[in-house]
Amino acid sequence: MQSVAVTLVDANKLFREGLKALFADRDFQITQGASSLDEALSLVAGKDTPQLILVDPAGLGDVSEVVGSFKSACPEARIVLLSTQLDAGVMARAIQAGADGFLIKDISIDALDQSLRLVMMGEKVFPTHLAALLISGRANGNGALDAPPVSGKGLSQREAQIVRCLLNGDSNKIIANHLNITEATVKVHLKSLLRKINASNRTQAAIWALNNGFGEDTAGGNNLEIA
Structure with a gap:
């Protein structure tokens, strides 16, 4: 693969x-860096248009507006969010x-490269634990899943x-808290379900569940890779 110009x-x-130092001997070269959305938009709108924009959305405002701004300013660039939090x-x-992607900062440099x-x-x-949300298209603004019909x-x-x-x-603990039941009860139902x-x-x-009506594929036919 040819060298890819990255704005971080x-x-x-x-x-x-x-991260720039870690990528020094790889095909991804961080050619521009910015600490704010305005600074980044000024950079990507210049003559050195990046092929990839790698961005931590924390503190930049609404993530939809952040991604939309980069798409408008640099429509040919790939956009990947690199976050410290796993937020559905x-x-x-x-x-x-x-x-084009959502990754967590505790990823290894080799996994990030791949x-x-x-x-x-x-x-x-996308991260393994949140891939189902993309597939089902049922994530609401609070990161929860809307209820599917019982198959x-x-x-x-x-x-x-x-x-x-x-x-x-x-996890069983989170399920128990969400459903207001004990973890022991969750285990009983889970055993029966399996x-x-x-x-x-x-x-x-x-x-x-994804194959039996609990998650409709609304990803538009895009290929899905799980990090």
Whole structure:
């Protein structure tokens, strides 16, 4: 792959310089850095248009407006959000606004490199635990999933609620708090659910749910890569 010119937008100067150094011997070259949205927009609107904009959305305002501003100023560039927080609502709004990826800062440099390569190939790249939200298109502004209809697979209403939580990547503790039941009760329902759908673990259950009416694919046919 030919060298890719990257504009890095992050309020932390040390992080910008550190990532630039880590990319020094790779195909991604950070040629411009900015600490604010206005500064970044001024840079990308110049003659040295980047091929990739890597941005931490923290403190920049509404993520939809941030992504939209970059899309308008630099329509040919890929846009990837690199965040410190795994927030379903922020990711959903970013994707709806046209972002090409959403990654978390604790990713290794090799994984980041590979993810960005996929983005430059036209793929969409997101964290594993939030991929289901993109696939289902059911993330609302608060990062929660809207309730899907219960499929005709013999699931109880409670089991259907737990499936919905599994799609969100929730732990048993989070599910218990969300449904106002004990973790022990969650385990009982989860065991029953796995038996009914012939799944051996939570991941298989989430995949089953996506394939059985709990998540309609509204990603427009785009390929999905999971980081």
